[in-house]
Amino acid sequence: MRTLIPLAALILAAAPAVADTFEKVKIDAGASLFDTDCRRCHATDATDPSYGPPLENVLYRAAGSIEDYDYSIALEASGIVWTPAALRAWMEDNDGFMPGTKMRHVGIKDRTVQDFILAYLTSISTRDNTAIDQ
């Protein structure tokens, strides 16, 4: 018993570290995928010029809500919020999900790839949009 307690304590202490490492791996993988699939059109810093709207703080942001960005009518009028599920549907088939959007079709159907990109988008969403009355 004497040896079991410190061991249990060690396992408990290590568990969050493993979870953190796994999350970091997902974020890094997501960053690479984002660089390949999204970054040519999306800056992640609102002060950088980009063809698509900036995606920092996109999680739980109201769709079409970047002030100076010239959205399609479809996106601006959609009334949706960028939940993880909405972002998945968007990555999977954006123009099927929202006919009339001006974003060129992306078809990321692999759930793991979606997971990684979502982890990255979450990591660059430091503002709590759920606290904003939209």
Ligand code: HEC
């Ligand atoms: C070829 C350029 C292009 C690529 C590649 C691209 N996008 Fe977009 N994206 C756009 C444009 C343009 C819009 C604005 C669409 C509209 O107004 O209908 C947009 C809009 C969005 C929005 C809505 C943001 C808001 O403010 O409401 C999200 C979320 C998004 N893109 C995510 C992604 C992700 C994730 C990827 C990579 C998997 C990606 N996009 C790849 C051009 C692109």
